[in-house]
Amino acid sequence: xxxxxxxxxxxxxxxxxxxxxxxxxxxxxxxxxxxxxxxxxxxxxxxxxxxxxxxxxxxxxxxxxxxxxxxxxxxxxxxxxxxxxxxxxxxxxxxxxxxxxxxxxxxxxxxxxxxxxx
Amino acid sequence: xxxxxxxxxxxxxxxxxxxxxxxxxxxxxxxxxxxxxxxxxxxxxxxxxxxxxxxxxxxxxxxxxxxxxxxxxxxxxxxxxxxxxxxxxxxxxxxxxxxxxxxxxxxxxxx
Numbered sequence: 452x453x454x455x456x457x458x459x460x461x462x463x464x465x466x467x468x469x470x471x472x473x474x475x476x477x478x479x480x481x482x483x484x485x486x487x488x489x490x491x492x493x494x495x496x497x498x499x500x501x502x503x504x505x506x507x508x509x510x511x512x513x514x515x516x517x518x519x520x521x522x523x524x525x526x527x528x529x530x531x532x533x534x535x536x537x538x539x540x541x542x543x544x545x546x547x548x549x550x551x552x553x554x555x556x557x558x559x560x561x562x563x564x565x566x567x568x569x
Numbered sequence: 570x571x572x573x574x575x576x577x578x579x580x581x582x583x584x585x586x587x588x589x590x591x592x593x594x595x596x597x598x599x600x601x602x603x604x605x606x607x608x609x610x611x612x613x614x615x616x617x618x619x620x621x622x623x624x625x626x627x628x629x630x631x632x633x634x635x636x637x638x639x640x641x642x643x644x645x646x647x648x649x650x651x652x653x654x655x656x657x658x659x660x661x662x663x664x665x666x667x668x669x670x671x672x673x674x675x676x677x678x679x680x
Contacts, residue, residue, distance in 0.1 A: 484667065493658060494613070496667035507667055541613065543668075556601065558668060562612040 453477055455544050455561035463567045464532050472527040472564045476544030482506070483525040484558060485517060486541040494541060500525060532568045539563045571596045571663055575671035582678055588646040590674045592659035597637050603668065604633050604644050605658040613658065617644070649678045 456475040464470050476483050482501045486494040496509035500519035511517075514532075519525045529536060543558040572595045582588060592602070601620045605613040617626045617633040619642065625634040632645040642659055656675045660668040 486668075493670040493672045494660075494668075496669070499667060509667060539610070543613075556662060557603065557615065557618045558662075559615060560605075560613040565610070 455542055455559055457540075457542050457561040457564050459564060460562065461565050461567075463569065465569055466532055466534065468532050468568075470529045470532060470566060472529070472540055472542075472566070474525045474527070474542030474544075474561060476523050476525070476542075477546075477559055480544035480546045480559075481523060482545045483519055483523070484543040484545075485511075485525070485527050486543065488539040488541065488563075489535075490538070497527070529566075534568050537566060537568045539565050571599075571661060571669045573659060573661055573669050573671035575657075575659060575674050577674060578672065579675040580677070582649060582676075584649060584651060584678055584680050586649050586678075588649050588676070590644040590646070590657055590659075590676075592642040592644070592671055594640045594642075594661050594669075596663065597640050599637065599661045599663050601662050602633075602635055602642050603660050603662070604631075604642075605660065607656045607658060607673070609656075616657075646676075649676075651678050651680055654678050 458473045484499040485497040488494040497511040498517050499507045503519045514530050517527045541563045543560045545556050545558045574593045576591045603618045604616045619626050619635040630647040635642045654677050656673040658673045660670040
């Protein structure tokens, strides 16, 4: 079965550089979520999109922006990178209201992008 | 504000034991609760999802229960194996299009 695809899987950047992370949701999933997981921490919600519109916003820095495109893929743009931005960035997708073995709005996670800021 | 707590933070057991991992949440107004497994440096694998109207879900050696009124969920792992070693995270979905995670239980099963 198709899963959530994230690219790149690993990214190394210098301070003050920019980075773009991409997420391709499971086919027919219309909702995308971004999470950030720092070393030894639990994932923290950043932002989500439903049908190409932002649906919720969490602890996302102003230096970050994201969007969802017409093909439902999403990109997370990160500017003026700081050392503290080094983390694992997860994308998840879901299709609200659709059951998956009886589960409603189950979120399926991608493998993550490991960002290292030097 | 929803807060999710997992106990214990770490667990080390010999192979074959039956395990209980606990998750509690402060706001009982949830739509569902998911249990995930995460291997070091890897992604999140969804293990079980319990809808708010359900009391438990089972998959193989895993069984998750949900008591929404008391704000608790429990993940049972039967006959643990070394391959079960990982961090187990629970997360609740409160309808705001985001999951709120607990800090996880780090499990080590030794032969």
